[in-house]
Amino acid sequence: MKTIKIIFGLIAIGSLLSLAPAKPSYKFAVLKYNGGGDWYANPTSLPNLVKFCNTELSMNIDSDVDEVAVGDANLFNYPFVHMTGHGNVVFNQSEAANLRTYLMAGGFLHIDDNYGMDKFVRTEIKKVFPQKELVELPFSHPIYKQSFPFSQGLPKIHEHDNKAAQGFGIIENGRVVLFYTYETDLGDGWEDQDVHNDSPELRQKALKMGANIVQFAMMGN
Numbered sequence: 001m002k003t004i005k006i007i008f009g010l011i012a013i014g015s016l017l018s019l020a021p022a023k024p025s026y027k028f029a030v031l032k033y034n035g036g037g038d039w040y041a042n043p044t045s046l047p048n049l050v051k052f053c054n055t056e057l058s059m060n061i062d063s064d065v066d067e068v069a070v071g072d073a074n075l076f077n078y079p080f081v082h083m084t085g086h087g088n089v090v091f092n093q094s095e096a097a098n099l100r101t102y103l104m105a106g107g108f109l110h111i112d113d114n115y116g117m118d119k120f121v122r123t124e125i126k127k128v129f130p131q132k133e134l135v136e137l138p139f140s141h142p143i144y145k146q147s148f149p150f151s152q153g154l155p156k157i158h159e160h161d162n163k164a165a166q167g168f169g170i171i172e173n174g175r176v177v178l179f180y181t182y183e184t185d186l187g188d189g190w191e192d193q194d195v196h197n198d199s200p201e202l203r204q205k206a207l208k209m210g211a212n213i214v215q216f217a218m219m220g221n
Helices: 004-017 045-056 073-077 093-104 118-128 186-190 200-220
Strands: 029-032 066-069 080-085 108-113 166-172 175-182
Touching: 045 080, 045 186, 045 200, 066 073, 073 093, 080 200, 093 108, 093 118, 093 166, 093 175, 108 118, 108 200, 118 175, 175 200, 186 200
Parallel strands: 029 066, 029 080, 080 108, 108 175
Antiparallel strands: 166 175
């Protein structure tokens, strides 16, 4: 049985080779979770990143971004899922098992702490991978060396606690299945310009790093 990684990797390659695809090859989704945290934060972020990837990397991602619950069987329809928010996150046992199966099958989860969710995310990830630890990925890691090199790791988009931006991964069988961006507010930089009034240069940094994450997840991981 082919894994999600193989299936969507072939689709991604096919989309790059095709000059005028008839329809989008795949869709991305925002992850819905329980606990009271605002999973719906930054509504323009992922659509803008999709647009950037399609324009700058010649990808063929559906411009319509879906929402999918962490315990939903439809999770397996999306090769790339984005999660964000400011507060509490709770996975029940079945949700944690569903997410783990999805990631083990080749799916990819990007979590971006929009400030305030770190302590909750770390607890819930432990439910998904009890035997794994989040490990900080070095600046030499391939995720920072895709089409847009970042020799110093994640760009700092917004300041909160005077901490350096960090990128953490869960690695399973040599593959990064989950990438957690902390103290960067990367997703804020993907939002429409008038939301945070960030400079064009800062937004470009955020979008380029986001595109690297997508490229790494779909083709380079």
